[in-house]
Amino acid sequence: MFQFKNTMTRSDLVTHLSERFAQLTQRDTEFAVKTILDAMSDALARGHRIEIRGFGSFSINRRPPRMGRNPRSGEQVLIPEKLVPHFKPGKALREAVDTRLPVAEDATN
Numbered sequence: 001m002f003q004f005k006n007t008m009t010r011s012d013l014v015t016h017l018s019e020r021f022a023q024l025t026q027r028d029t030e031f032a033v034k035t036i037l038d039a040m041s042d043a044l045a046r047g048h049r050i051e052i053r054g055f056g057s058f059s060i061n062r063r064p065p066r067m068g069r070n071p072r073s074g075e076q077v078l079i080p081e082k083l084v085p086h087f088k089p090g091k092a093l094r095e096a097v098d099t100r101l102p103v104a105e106d107a108t109n
Helices: 010-020 024-046 091-099
Strands: 050-052 056-063 066-069 076-079 082-089
Touching: 010 024, 010 091, 024 056, 082 091
Parallel strands: none
Antiparallel strands: 050 056, 056 082, 066 076
């Protein structure tokens, strides 16, 4: 069975899905994951909102321009406006994470 680490990478996701669904080859699983992530990235880049019931929603937040400070010289610097992706977890995901609090690591590992 697949063991989750503290971080799940894209290749870990592909491996987990191909093990879980034996009828899919590693290549098919990799293509499916890439297609889904590319479609989500394209939708966000076009300014769309993505909502996956029970998981959460992805949207774009606007960060207005502001004055910052160069830490080395101390001079003020104008930081331009940015559009950044934002994820808001759904209620089911929040509750699932809350009920599965991390187990303390064994001191021998």
